[in-house]
Amino acid sequence: MKIRNLTKKMDDNLVLKDVSFDLQAGEVTALIGRNGVGKTTLFSTMTGIYLPDEGDVFLDEKSIYKHPEVKQQLFFLEDNMNHFNTYSVQTVVKIYKQIYTTFDEVFFNELMEQFELPMKAKLLSFSKGRKALFFIILAFSLNVRYLLLDEPMDGLDIIIKKQILAIIKDTVKKRGTSVVIASHRLEELEAIADRVIVLKGASVELDYYLEDMRTDAVKIQVAFKTKKIPDFVKNNAQLLYRNGRIYTLLVTENASGFLADLRLEDPVLLEEMTISIEDIFTVHLANDKIDYYEI
Ligand SMILES: Nc1ncnc2c1ncn2[C@@H]1O[C@H](COP(=O)(O)OP(=O)(O)OP(=O)(O)O)[C@@H](O)[C@H]1O
Structure with a gap:
């Protein structure tokens, strides 16, 4: 996936300025930056929720804005999925299965069972941690090539965080998924991130592989x-x-x-x-x- 020269204004505020990078298969990228720097705006623009003022995003050389069908290969897990609160797990799954033909039901059922999440319950009845866990399981079950996760572990206890990190690490390794995780909780990403992109003042301030960094x-x-x-x-x-x-x-x-x-x-x-x-x-x-x- 190629992100090229994305520039985006929100009202009169320049939130993204000439942002470019590539995403590779089988890598976990930590997108870090201070509150309000534009991480969520970048994800929303990368997935076509917002249109950029300038720049483009290519998946297999096709612009995601001109060829929306290529977006089947990516999923953006927003930090707040409250719009599904009144739905049951089953209904949410049904909706996503229709959108994503790659949905891996065996993988999904296995993880739901492993974490003892009930299929018939409404999401409203889930605690914050269980809801976050459910959406991570759902996101990885879609079996897409690119997953963008916005603060996926915000407010979760350490046990659930470790479980989520294990799912991420395992699936990236097995499936070659490219995962980008936006966070300001850096210590959590340390264990799984291969690469770090730092946003500052609307632009990419740094983009490097942790291994290279540790060598140099x-x-x-x-x-x-x-x-x-x-x-x-x-x-x-x-x-x-x-x-x-x-x-x-x-x-x-x-x-x-x-x-x-x-x-x-x-x-x-x-x-x-x-x-x-x-x-x-x-x-x-x-x-x-x-x-x-x-x-
Ligand atoms: N719908 C909107 N209308 C106007 N301005 C917006 C809108 N959404 C975001 N912004 C502004 O864009 C900037 C970037 O916000 P964004 O939510 O992308 O940052 P963030 O890095 O994800 O922040 P956080 O770490 O707090 O989640 C902020 O200044 C914010 O006020």
Whole structure:
């Protein structure tokens, strides 16, 4: 799926500006950004609920706006499916089976049984967690190539979250589905995301694979003998946190060269740490920069 130069205004507000990326099969992409940045608007525009002011979205080289039939291959799970509240599970399934001929009934029944969700109950009688679980099961049962999930785990308890993550991971692996999950709960996506797209100020600020990031980048804790911070540190590292004289730094390019230079300074503390999505988010989206000199 190719997203090309999407620009979208909501009222007079420019929400998306020249947004482009490709989605590949068998990958989980985390779409992250602060509240109100435009994640839901991007999904709505990618699926033709909104028409873009500029740009296009292609599935198998066909524009989804000009060839709506290709949208059979994608599904957008909105963060609030309350419009189905008065329907029974059976009725919702019937509706989706008519729309999506790829619906996998065996898979659906197996998961409904596994999670003990009743078929005849109305969705209104489900707790928030059970309802979210039901819609995730439904979404994956549609057997589409592209799934866009908007905050699918918002407000769920840890047990259900883990169950949902397991379903996502398993199905992506087995079926080669491409899943995009919009969230600001980064720690939850860490375990399953292959790639992260960061939206900021209406545009794509960052787009990278976590594995590449972990290879090219390094996160370290360092403390120097004196209060003076070497210039190459200030110029090449992004400061994540500071605790007294201990600096937690993120270096995203030429990590090995940076570490070698750092060792020459003979620091009193130098420790490598695991990079999290949250670190990236902090560096790129935080408004307040931490000052190296504030000791
Ligand atoms: N129907 C609408 N009419 C006018 N403005 C809208 C409409 N929908 C969204 N917006 C505006 O577009 C911007 C992006 O909203 P959107 O819901 O896409 O952000 P988001 O990143 O999904 O936010 P959140 O993380 O809070 O869910 C916001 O400034 C919002 O106020």
